[in-house]
Amino acid sequence: MKLLDKIFKFNGGIQAETKKDISTKKTIKSLPIPSEIRLPLRQHIGKMAKLRVKVGDQVLKGELIAEADGNISAAIHAPTSGKIKSIEKLLIPHPSGLPDFCVTLIPDNNDKWVKKFPIDWKNISLKETNKLLLNSGIVGLGGAAFPSHLKLGTNRNSPIKTLIINAAECEPYITCDDMLMRERGKDLIEGIELVQSLLGAEETIIGIEDNKLEAFKIISSLIEKKPNIYIKVVPTIYPSGDAKRLIFLINGIKIPKEKRSSEYGIQMFNVATIVAIFRFIQYGEPSLSRIVTITGNIKEPRNYEVLFGTPLRSLVKDAGGQKIKNNTFLMGGPMMGFTLPSIDVSVTKTMNCVISAEPEMIQVTEEPLPCIRCSKCAEACPVSLQPQELFWFSKSDQFEKAQNYNLFDCIECGCCSYVCPSNIPLVQFYRYAKSEIISQSIAAEEADIARERNDFRILRLDREKKERAERNAQRKAENTNTDKLKLIEEKRAEIAAAMDRIKNEKNI
Amino acid sequence: MLTSILIILFLAVIIGLVLGFSSVQFKVEGDPIIEKIDSILPQTQCGQCSYPGCKPYATAIAKGDADINQCPPGGEKGVRALAELMGVEYKPLNESHGISKPKAIAFIDEDTCIGCTLCIQACPVDAILGAAKQMHTIIEKECTGCELCLPPCPVDCITMEPIEENAENWKWKYPVYSIAVSEKKVNN
Amino acid sequence: MINQQSPFIKKAPSVTWIMMLVMLGLVPGTLACVFFFGIGILLNLTIAIITALIFEYFILKIRNLPIKLFITDGSAIVAASLLAISIPSIAPWWIIVIGTFFTIIVAKHLYGGLGSNLFNPAMIGYAVLLISFPAVMTKWPLPASHLLDFNLAQQIQIFVYGTKDVIDSVSSATPLDYIKTQILLNRPYEVNFTKGMPINSYFNASIIISLSFLIGGIFMWIKKIITWHLPITFLISLALISSIFWLVDSTRYLSPFIHLFSGGTLLCAFFIITDPVSGPTTPKGKIFFAFGVALLVYLIRVFGGYPEGIAFAVILMNICVPLIDSLTQPKVFGHE
Known part of the structure; x- marks a missing residue:
């Protein structure tokens, strides 16, 4: 083991109260199988999973319910055995509060496994392993939900030199990764070795914040005899757990917004993702559950191992319910999370933490004032943006200028809002501006297509008109042929003769 | 007297040459203003503006034959963008051409x-x-x-x-809060 | 708030708290001024704060803005105090009222109120007064230990009626003013700390006052209300510029020491150019801005028509702020 001591410090960041000890006092508990499971088909970045079951089907634990639709997508499996009750739009844990397609499963409480297929990854090609991973259903469990098979994929230009394990867990309150390291360190280390060799990386660096002493001790002792796995302690400064910030803290490499870390020979996985990959390859168990922290204004805060699709209500009930009733729950940390639309949404792959909202989180005590340009936000911005300028441009819909000031480099970490003396909801303005710009650019693309098609249609109509005119002209030209004229004259003569005959007959 | 006349003459020749040169060198093909107007229009091709399509309407605006507020699908934002491009005052959508409605x-x-x-x-x-x-x-x-x-x-x-709002095309809304930070609020 | 979104936690000093700390930072300097120039400074301060709040109240009412929210932000009090400290202690009351009018109504609210003013409000008020009433604005009493020689009745008399009708013997030109006149008239001047000339007593007082403002400034820096960029760059630049001239010709140009410790140099460094609203926001921009102010202050002091150039220098540099900000954007993470 080697402690790499050099830490590169990024600009700004904040040191908020971590509040992590609230939920680390008790061990991880497995939440019992709920009476109903609702699985959203979109729990990941990319295309919605393609449904493979129909209402009334009996499924076993680990059976494929929906498969990945294309490469950028992830499969969804039955977390337990049971019967498919319905497929309909239900509320999902999403900031929009809008319903989306969900599969409802009624568990039969037998929890009967489908046949598992562990992967003999050492003896088959990387490509095949990767193909199998496509339907593992594993996505980045740190919160990004990026399908993991893509990160392990083989089609990249530069080889991966360093595997970085994100164990920073920088947001206050969240402790699921911390507890995982404390209790499942062995799985994690085996998973790291597995992923490292899958990627062909030379070394692995585990980045951990200095507030997780116990986890650090456990992991350090586990990697003592591993020559290529290092652990690096980073200071507890939010957002050190943001992928690009953590890479900089560890390696001093600043990766711009539009680039992927793999282009720099670095790949990063969250600790929980590593364990999920390990379990899939070693035991053939797809991604069916995760560790969720439930904390904040709750009677018994702790970490739970929860099946995906479990209604939040069961989790809250098991944790003893809210201390102060306000029926408001946040998903994710207090810095970047969002309020859940209802207590009836289900636990998904991205739900690392549920915070039962403390009263002061949802009541605004101080009114916002105008920006006084104190530039505290700029001092706190980990991306070195100028939040006060971005605020001004977003507020007045000057989107082009906002983009010139690199609005899209903003990671929405919330540091600026956290330190603003005027209480301005800065991040809200950036989210608004970003989604407005995105929808405008989609509209512009659609308009371009429409313009092209309209131009093409006008061309086509012109061409058809011309062709028709040509055809008519040709017909006319044909009509003036002498042969035709002769023919017509003959016919006319015939008609005249016939008429004469009729006349004659009448006369008689 | 003569020198000053010569100087002015000389300057006139030089400037004339520069202007002539640049008019040849930097000649702009086509009529960019029509393209610019057309790029603001939503390309619905609906003809509500009383022209047979977006391009003809753009041409009419450029010529000064049509007003900038005849495009309901473009909505208020479209009129504002056109007003800015043409350097004219914003005016509300002419409702005789229809009203703006969601796509x-x-x-x-x-x-x-x-x-x-x-x-x-x-x-x-x-x-x-x-x-x-x-x-x-x-x-x-x-x-x-x-x-x-x-x-x-x-x-x-x-x-x-x-088009229904769903989790995919959903947008974050303009932040609304209680005081004068947002001028919009004051105006209301 | 509707649509509550993340972050759900926050920890930031409020605007009111920041303004209060600025006021606290002003305390040592103000006390020193009172000590040397008399209780008149306190009278100035009181009347400035009261009139500022009254003006603020009425303009908020006219502008239909939430009065309680804005009047308690403390920005009017800070602007009025900075103005009051810059005005001679023997100025009559109406000077203060006119000054606060321009500070609060014109410089602050006509430009959009809190957060929108292009110019430093206190300096606008000061500049208007300096241009309109140069005689009153450059006449300071002889610095003495006025706390010991306490004469409230006389002070109030001056405050109400002005100096003309009361006494003339108490006042004299400030050191910068005196030296400037001497240089313009091609007379030799002397700055000697041992002799009992009025100029020396001014200068000694000036050093004490400057150091008091320095203490207040350091307090604000420790409290993280200001960063080092503005004051340090300003002081170093001013010292450098004056050193160059002084080394070239020490008979014509004053030593950097005098420049740093006379007039409102330290007040300017820590309290005036650090106004966030009218100043630049980028670290590099702050350095450019402070250098610009220092250069202009020196040029106006030495070559300009006024003995003190801080107000004009700050206002001129305020105009450049948008340009400075847009040219000094820091490098965004990962950008080349």
Whole structure:
């Protein structure tokens, strides 16, 4: 083991109260199988999973319910055995509060496994392993939900030199990764070795914040005899757990917004993702559950191992319910999370933490004032943006200028809002501006297509008109042929003769 | 006296040369203003502006024949953008050309459709598939929501369905809060 | 708030708290001024704060803005105090009222109120007064230990009626003013700390006052209300510029020491150019801005028509702020 001591410090960041000890006092508990499971088909970045079951089907634990639709997508499996009750739009844990397609499963409480297929990854090609991973259903469990098979994929230009394990867990309150390291360190280390060799990386660096002493001790002792796995302690400064910030803290490499870390020979996985990959390859168990922290204004805060699709209500009930009733729950940390639309949404792959909202989180005590340009936000911005300028441009819909000031480099970490003396909801303005710009650019693309098609249609109509005119002209030209004229004259003569005959007959 | 006249003359020649040179060197092909106006217009090709399409309307604006507030699909934002481009005062949408409404997409009730191809001929962006006596269907992605296919349909089997907000196309809203930080609030 | 979104936690000093700390930072300097120039400074301060709040109240009412929210932000009090400290202790009351009018109504609210003013409000008020009433604005009493020689009745008399009708013997030109006149008249001047000339007593007082403002400034820096960029760059630049001239010709140009410790140099460094609203926001921009102010202050002091150039220098540099900000954007993470 080697402690790499050099830490590169990024600009700004904040040191908020971590509040992590609230939920680390008790061990991880497995939440019992709920009476109903609702699985959203979109729990990941990319295309919605393609449904493979129909209402009334009996499924076993680990059976494929929906498969990945294309490469950028992830499969969804039955977390337990049971019967498919319905497929309909239900509320999902999403900031929009809008319903989306969900599969409802009624568990039969037998929890009967489908046949598992562990992967003999050492003896088959990387490509095949990767193909199998496509339907593992594993996505980045740190919160990004990026399908993991893509990160392990083989089609990249530069080889991966360093595997970085994100164990920073920088947001206050969240402790699921911390507890995982404390209790499942062995799985994690085996998973790291597995992923490292899958990627062909030379070394692995585990980045951990200095507030997780116990986890650090456990992991350090586990990697003592591993020559290529290092652990690096980073200071507890939010957002050190943001992928690009953590890479900089560890390696001093600043990766711009539009680039992927793999282009720099670095790949990063969250600790929980590593364990999920390990379990899939070693035991053939797809991604069916995760560790969720439930904390904040709750009677018994702790970490739970929860099946995906479990209604939040069961989790809250098991944790003893809210201390102060306000029926408001946040998903994710207090810095970047969002309020859940209802207590009836289900636990998904991205739900690392549920915070039962403390009263002061949802009541605004101080009114916002105008920006006084104190530039505290700029001092706190980990991306070195100028939040006060971005605020001004977003507020007045000057989107082009906002983009010139690199609005899209903003990671929405919330540091600026956290330190603003005027209480301005800065991040809200950036989210608004970003989604407005995105929808405008989609509209512009659609308009371009429409313009092209309209131009093409006008061309086509012109061409058809011309062709028709040509055809008519040709017909006319044909009509003036002498042969035709002769023919017509003959016919006319015939008609005249016939008429004469009729006349004659009448006369008689 | 003579020197000053000569100097002025000399300057006139030089400046004339520079101007002449730049008019040749930096000549702009086509009429960019029409293109610019056209790029602001939503390309619905609906003809509500009383011109047969977006490009003809753009040309009319450029010539000064049409006003900037005749495009309902472009909405208030479109008029504002045009006002800024043309350097004229903003004016509200002229409602005689229709009102702005959320974008919708045409849907053909395939059971009722008799396959008359009239809608296909009406569609300005060729977004309807089908042949004579065959049922028709709309290429959703390419439909601009112009509603031009509605009147020719003899059996009224086409309906306009507004695009529903879902988790994918959903947008964050403009932050609303209680005080004067947002000027919008004060004006209201 | 509707649509509550993340972050759900926050920890930031409020605007009111920041303004209060600025006021606290002003305390040592103000006390030193009172000590040397008399209780008149306190009278100035009181009347400035009261009139500022009254003006603020009425303009908020006219502008239909939430009065309680804005009047308690403390920005009017800070602006009025900075103005009051810059005005001679023997100025009559109406000077203060006119000054606060321009500070609060014109410089602050006509430009959009809190957060929108292009110019430093206190300096606008000061500049208007300096241009309109140069005689009153450059006449300071002889610095003495006025706390010991306490004469409230006389002070109030001056405050109400002005100096003309009361006494003339108490006042004299400030050191910068005196030296400037001497240089313009091609007379030799002397700055000697041992002799009992009025100029020396001014200068000694000036050093004490400057150091008091320095203490207040350091307090604000420790409290993280200001960063080092503005004051340090300003002081170093001023010292450098004056050193160059002084080394070239020490008979014509004053030593950097005098420049740093006379007039409102330290007040300017820590309290005036650090106004966030009218100043630049980028770290590099702050350095450019402070250098610009220092250069202009020196040029106006030495070559300009006024003995003190801080107000004009700050206002001129305020105009450049948008340009400075847009040219000094820091490098965004990962950008080349």
